[in-house]
Amino acid sequence: MSSILVSAGEGFLTSGASAGKTLLVKVSATVIKNTVQVKTTEDGISTNIDTEPINVVKNTAIDLSVGAIIKGVSKLPTSSVNKGEVVKGVKKVYKKADIDITRKLNEKTKEVVETVVDKTVPKVIEKTTKVLTNEKKKEVKKKTFIYYKPAYD
Numbered sequence: 001m002s003s004i005l006v007s008a009g010e011g012f013l014t015s016g017a018s019a020g021k022t023l024l025v026k027v028s029a030t031v032i033k034n035t036v037q038v039k040t041t042e043d044g045i046s047t048n049i050d051t052e053p054i055n056v057v058k059n060t061a062i063d064l065s066v067g068a069i070i071k072g073v074s075k076l077p078t079s080s081v082n083k084g085e086v087v088k089g090v091k092k093v094y095k096k097a098d099i100d101i102t103r104k105l106n107e108k109t110k111e112v113v114e115t116v117v118d119k120t121v122p123k124v125i126e127k128t129t130k131v132l133t134n135e136k137k138k139e140v141k142k143k144t145f146i147y148y149k150p151a152y153d
Helices: 002-014 019-035 053-079 083-096 103-143
Strands: 036-041 044-049
Touching: 019 036, 019 053, 053 103, 083 103
Parallel strands: none
Antiparallel strands: 036 044
């Protein structure tokens, strides 16, 4: 629940922001997500605050690293797609269906192919990769949990 609220705030604050401001908000949001966990339970709402700074830093580094890798991976497939060939394939389907290819239809087809290749495919890959890596990321965070006991205790 806290992740959803923090993500919504992050989206609001970064829309139209400069790259530096976006990075600052993203890092801050990730730190918050790794510090405060709010969950709904049968008894209401439960909160858990991680008071171990070393774990917050470690978990934030894990989240930011995995996020950067996922962003990079999601852009790889579209860079090798020849949009012109995709448009030609769609035009072949039009011809087989006896659809008259007008200038307007041709322009719209190019626009749709470009949108699908440049925007939709990377988003689908990114969301799918996040789903597939989320449990593994949680597992790594658990296995690397550090209990810090100050020397002055």
